[in-house]
Amino acid sequence: MIEKLAAMGIRLTLDAEQIIKEKNDERLLEALVALKKPLITKSDVDSVLAQRKEELKVEVRGTTGFVPLAKDYESDIQVVHTRDVTGKSRTKGEVENFVSYFRNRYTRISRFLRIPGAESLVDLKDIKRYLNERVRINVMVSSKKETKKGNLLLEVEDLTGSFKVVFSSNSRNEKLAEKAKGILLDEVVSISGKVLEPYIIADDIDWPEIPVMRERKKSEKDLAIAYLSDTHFGSRYFLEKEFKSFIDWMHGRGEAKELAGKVKYVIVAGDLVDGIGIYPNQEKELVVKDIYAQYKMFDDFVESLPDWVEVIICPGNHDAVRRGEPMPAIGKDLISSDVTSVGNPSTVVVEGLKHLIYHATSIDSMIANLPNASYSHPEKVMVEYLRRRHLSPIYGGNLIIPENIDYMVVDDEPDVLHCGHVHKNGYTQYRGTLLINSGTFQDRTEFQVKQGHVPSPALVPVSEIKSGRLRTLDFKSG
Ligand SMILES: [Fe+2]
Numbered sequence: 001m002i003e004k005l006a007a008m009g010i011r012l013t014l015d016a017e018q019i020i021k022e023k024n025d026e027r028l029l030e031a032l033v034a035l036k037k038p039l040i041t042k043s044d045v046d047s048v049l050a051q052r053k054e055e056l057k058v059e060v061r062g063t064t065g066f067v068p069l070a071k072d073y074e075s076d077i078q079v080v081h082t083r084d085v086t087g088k089s090r091t092k093g094e095v096e097n098f099v100s101y102f103r104n105r106y107t108r109i110s111r112f113l114r115i116p117g118a119e120s121l122v123d124l125k126d127i128k129r130y131l132n133e134r135v136r137i138n139v140m141v142s143s144k145k146e147t148k149k150g151n152l153l154l155e156v157e158d159l160t161g162s163f164k165v166v167f168s169s170n171s172r173n174e175k176l177a178e179k180a181k182g183i184l185l186d187e188v189v190s191i192s193g194k195v196l197e198p199y200i201i202a203d204d205i206d207w208p209e210i211p212v213m214r215e216r217k218k219s220e221k222d223l224a225i226a227y228l229s230d231t232h233f234g235s236r237y238f239l240e241k242e243f244k245s246f247i248d249w250m251h252g253r254g255e256a257k258e259l260a261g262k263v264k265y266v267i268v269a270g271d272l273v274d275g276i277g278i279y280p281n282q283e284k285e286l287v288v289k290d291i292y293a294q295y296k297m298f299d300d301f302v303e304s305l306p307d308w309v310e311v312i313i314c315p316g317n318h319d320a321v322r323r324g325e326p327m328p329a330i331g332k333d334l335i336s337s338d339v340t341s342v343g344n345p346s347t348v349v350v351e352g353l354k355h356l357i358y359h360a361t362s363i364d365s366m367i368a369n370l371p372n373a374s375y376s377h378p379e380k381v382m383v384e385y386l387r388r389r390h391l392s393p394i395y396g397g398n399l400i401i402p403e404n405i406d407y408m409v410v411d412d413e414p415d416v417l418h419c420g421h422v423h424k425n426g427y428t429q430y431r432g433t434l435l436i437n438s439g440t441f442q443d444r445t446e447f448q449v450k451q452g453h454v455p456s457p458a459l460v461p462v463s464e465i466k467s468g469r470l471r472t473l474d475f476k477s478g
């Protein structure tokens with residue numbers, strides 16, 4: 001122990017050395033190193049020990065009056081296996097896989113584009129029979145460009161053929177031109193317009209959307225769910241002290257004890273660890289350079305939670321599963337603690353509330369392509385997932401594996417959409433769905449400084465499922 005200090009060039013007075021030997025406590029050693037003094041005296045050791053005693057007192061005092069309601073309830077978690085790729089990946093990345101993938105996407109989303117009262121729907125193979133008439137087409141956008149005159153020219157296709165669509169930029173159509181700016185490549189939309197060979201001149205566009213008349217679902221039980229994401233264990237930016245405060249809070253040490261006692265579930269939306277070789281020179285930013293050791297840190301976290309708490313996890317782009325989405329669940333070889341491990345994305349029904357959990361790797365390409373989208377409001381981009389009924393509309397914007405089924409289609413509107421990836425908390429409600437981006441426990445990285453991105457670490461959203469109330473707990477220190 002003493003040797004460790006000597007190796008760091010830290011000297012000790014004899015009486016300090018005596019106490020350290022007696023205590024034989026790694027944490028004491030860490031606290032002394034943190035003082036960053038070249039010479040440690042007895043009074044340094046005494047003050048560190050006194051401070052630790054004081055912290056302990058706070059913890060002990062803090063737990064009185066803690067009533068863990070969640071302890072009295074059985075857990076209620078159902079994984080919707082049809083929405084999870086785990087164990088079901090069949091693709092070989094061949095042409096027919098791509099064809100099935102896009103047909104599946106088109107067929108499933110276009111079902112939501114049957115607009116009541118709208119003009120009759122025309123297949124693209126028949127489009128030339130409707131010259132000078134108004135038609136409606138349900139199509140996938142295969143290319144998008146601006147013409148010299150500033151009009152928007154789309155190439156679109158359905159299962160029967162392809163055609164071109166023009167959105168005019170002239171001032172009579174300002175509202176429509178604005179709407180058309182939100183069109184993304186590869187998404188499935190409904191367009192109405194007049195057929196004027198060789199184009200359709202569009203006069204409206206609709207997205208599949210989720211239904212309007214929905215109320216947010218609640219539960220009978222007075223329990224709560226804590227939402228976490230992007231813990232990035234192993235990173236040198238991981239906020240250990242703040243994370244420890246979160247764990248302490250879960251044990252009823254701190255403010256809002258009543259809420260802490262209701263937390264039955266912790267759901268983590270990916271990037272559990274920082275991973276290895278995720279980006280060039282990442283090793284310089286790691287304090288733990290072994291992937292198993294990084295996941296061991298996550299296991300230790302699960303073990304440190306009160307034993308009545310259930311943990312649900314999905315992977316993100318930093319986790320050790322395949323890089324392309326949909327991602328299978330993180331295996332038992334990496335996480336051995338008792339968790340519900342699901343794929344990314346996944347649907348998990350918790351206490352009757354349908355949770356769509358998605359790491360949200362596609363947020364980057366959505367922000368790059370949608371007007372008015374930004375990293376400071378991830379919840380606004382999450383609304384666009386629901387409006388488009390797709391979690392990653394732009395094919396190739398991030399790595400997507402063409403499975404025969406498109407796991408990113410949102411068939412079934414969720415009660416909660418939980419995402420991460422951008423390290424920025426954001427919440428909203430949209431048509432009866434609660435949208436949560438649960439932020440991070442990683443401090444601002446150098447890369448984020450260069451990007452000008454300001455993350456919001458150590459803020460944990462907690463939802464009370466009976467009242468529907470969402471609160472954000474702040475574990476930032478200082
Ligand atoms: Fe992350």
Ligand SMILES: [Fe+2]
Pocket residue numbers: 271316317318359361420421422
């Ligand atoms: Fe991520």
